[in-house]
Amino acid sequence: MDSGVGGLTVVKQALKQLPRETVYFIGDQARLPYGPRPSAQVREFSWQMASFLLKKDIKMLVIACNTATAAALPDLRAKLDIPVIGVISPGSRAALKASPSKRIGVIATEGTIKSNAYRDAIMTKDPDATVFSEACPKFVPLVESNEYRSTVAKRVVAESLKPFKTKNIDTLVLGCTHYPLLRPLIQNVIGEEVTLIDSGAETVNGVSFMLDYLDIANTSATKKYPDEYYTTGSADQFATIAKDWLDLPDFTATHIDLGGE
Template sequence: MADEHAIGFMDSGVGGLTVVKQAIKQLPRETVTFIGDQARLPYGPRPSEQVKTFSWQMANYLLRQDIKMLVIACNTATAAALPDLRRKLAIPVIGVISPGSRAAIKASKNHRIGVIATEGTIKSNAYREAIMTKDPDAEVFSLACPKFVPLVESNEYRSTVAKRVVAESLRPLKGTGIDTLVLGCTHYPLLRPLIQNVVGPDVTLIDSGAETVNGVSFMLDYLDIANTSATKYYPDRFQTTGSATAFATIASDWLDQPDFQATHIDLGGESND
């Protein structure tokens, strides 16, 4: 039986598109409905309870669009809201932290794993706990990189400024001996070439968002809710609480969709205050 309902994806901004890009590639028959809460980013410095409130607002908006699965395509929101959303929603809810942790453990040969993320994700210790639970011998080196999200959201992720900021931000990881580095924010894969250049070719980068789509694919099959139709009936929808034009500029480039269109929405109470 073909379930043609959309999969809902939500993030604080454009970062979640790194997850969507993998979903479009791996699950071409599935319809994507995406929300980026650009009006209130960054989520990283915000209190956990506030991030949970924002996450529920996005989730409820997507639920009204009759989604069949919810993907929290944001590490900060996953750390703050995943347990609550899973407990209270009737549809499957998938976060990005567990898949990224599993992939890092699998990739690391010396058990020295770095994690870069927002302040909120690092403060939550979600990655450290997930990794240590599965591999007690691991050493986890966590580093908050608060300047990375603004670089991406301002479409500066290929600039010389970005190159300098990435080099300066990652300096504390020098000498740690890590052989694996988790990109613990879905915005960070857009900076991947710069990050790889700084940490060197011997360090494996883990894209937590991309790993998440493997889990989405498994759950669709396991729960028998995949779209098995020969074609995709409903169009993808992309919505932002910020500027639809600014969102589309980055999204069309990252998703390689020249005719990309986004819609502005109001969730209520959006502000950067």
């Protein structure tokens, strides 16, 4: 589940790494962005999405949204009797593994940065690390409006990443699952020598491990059920981005309502 289409970056990895597992995905496009919202509201919306997915008899829940992970992961783990996996811990581990200098940048939504979730996760694992965090609130609207390859996107990315010019980082965490769609632009601005960490991709590595560890992986030759995609926004708009990003020409999404503000 995600606030919008960004979670498809996690789905893309799941389809690649776990082709026999069925994916049920919901993007709450009608109420994005989550970044500026109060944590209590993000928790409420996250619970609504989780409740919808639970009706599908899911065996594991992946919060494919950094803002929702920061705000709602402990709450959902306490309420549910299935494994609940977030994107922040896997992204933090991967960043430390990739960074020789331990000078790590984090870009994310306002909500994720304000929560200090990445900084705390990285510093807990390695107190010697130095973390530079920057909110990039304009990135999500670029992706959701399908403008992530535009000249406007290039300008916005260049402007947003200026604070890192003097930080001498060697690793940058893409701390929002929307951001990998902007990866070529981010890499171009930040420099080829900086390693980009896709927190969503790292999360699927954890999902794969947990499925095996808990012995709940699908061991049959094929998927048991077809994948299903839902959005609280425009199904057509969602499908336009999904077809391109997932390279699925026959992709379809279904509109649902979860509630108002």
